[in-house]
Amino acid sequence: MNMKPDKNFLKIYDLKNYGFPEIPLFGKYKFNKAFPGLEMHTHHAFEICYLVEGRQIYCAAGKDYQLKAGDLFITQPMEPHSSGRQPQEKGSLFWMHIMPALRNKPYLGMTPRAGAELTLQLQNMHEKCFAGNEIIHDLFNKVYCEISTPENPLKQIIIANAITGILLEIVKCSRNRQLRSSPFFEKILLHIDKNIDLKMSVHELAARAGISESYFRACP
Numbered sequence: 287m288n289m290k291p292d293k294n295f296l297k298i299y300d301l302k303n304y305g306f307p308e309i310p311l312f313g314k315y316k317f318n319k320a321f322p323g324l325e326m327h328t329h330h331a332f333e334i335c336y337l338v339e340g341r342q343i344y345c346a347a348g349k350d351y352q353l354k355a356g357d358l359f360i361t362q363p364m365e366p367h368s369s370g371r372q373p374q375e376k377g378s379l380f381w382m383h384i385m386p387a388l389r390n391k392p393y394l395g396m397t398p399r400a401g402a403e404l405t406l407q408l409q410n411m412h413e414k415c416f417a418g419n420e421i422i423h424d425l426f427n428k429v430y431c432e433i434s435t436p437e438n439p440l441k442q443i444i445i446a447n448a449i450t451g452i453l454l455e456i457v458k459c460s461r462n463r464q465l466r467s468s469p470f471f472e473k474i475l476l477h478i479d480k481n482i483d484l485k486m487s488v489h490e491l492a493a494r495a496g497i498s499e500s501y502f503r504a505c506p
Contacts, residue, residue, distance in 0.1 A: 293316075294316060294317050294318060295314075295315065295316055296313070296314075296317075297314050297430075298311060299311070299312045299433055300312075301433075301445070304433065305442045306442075306445065306449070307385070308384055308385045308387075309384055309385075309449065310383050310385065311331075311381075311382060311383040312381075312383075312433070313380070314381075314430055315378065315379055316338075316377070317374075317376050317378075320375050320376055321373060321374050322374065323371070323372050323373045323374055324367075324369040325368055326367070326368040327366070327367070327368065328365065329361075329363065329364070329383055330363055331383035331385045332360065332362060332385075332386070332408055333360065333367070333382075333383055334358065334359075334381060334382055334383075334452075335353075335360070336358055336380045336381070336426055337353045337354065337358075337359075337379050338355060338377070338380065339377040339378040340355065340378065340379075341354055341355075341377065342369070342377065343369060343372040343375075344368070344369055344370070344415075345368050345369065346361055346366070346414055351414060351415035352415075353415060355377075356417055356418055356423070357417055357418060358415065358417070358418045358422070358456060358459065359414060359415050360411060360414055360415075360456070362409065363385075363386060380426040380430065382449075384408075384453070386409075387402050387405040395443075395446045395450075404453055404457075408453070408457070411460045412460075416459060417459065421455050422456065422459070425448045425449075425451045425455070426448075426452060429448045432444050432445050
């Protein structure tokens with residue numbers, strides 16, 4: 287579905303109305319000028335921001351994070367955050383709030399066990415700001431477009447799959463970021479640079495990094 291929103295817009299949805307009590311807020315904005323910054327605040331949910339266009343600074347845990355197009359910014363439940371002394375810059379951004387899984391309760395259509403594991407993965411992220419990917423952008427856009435389509439039997443399934451896909455891709459990007467910033471990965475790059483003429487197997491490189499071969503293959 288092709289959507290042609292106004293040049294400037296702000297759309298906010300409560301996905302409880304679409305059958306997802308875990309998502310109290312899903313939104314997108316696009317502005318061609320800056321507007322007042324965000325004061326320090328908290329949420330009972332994880333907040334996930336994906337910057338589509340422009341640049342933006344957010345602040346959490348006493349540190350400023352500068353986002354460029356394609357970057358993610360994630361805060362934990364009840365973690366204070368703001369835009370610091372900076373305005374909300376012109377550009378375009380998707381964001382959503384997602385509640386942690388409740389004990390023994392289904393989560394986004396998944397089993398309680400799967401929901402608990404996904405929540406644990408989000409809680410264990412070491413980075414608040416890191417690069418996303420085109421898959422995340424496309425899935426955010428799929429949710430945004432699907433919300434505005436007429437009701438149909440598959441609507442809830444499409445939204446659930448897209449949101450789950452966003453979360454899984456975020457976990458993947460976070461792991462890759464953590465791996466690439468680790469001394470193990472730096473050691474691999476140094477080893478390759480020093481032995482550029484030698485044939486090296488994936489098994490050998492994964493062993494040097496101290497990770498499984500399948501995980502190593504999954505890293506871009």
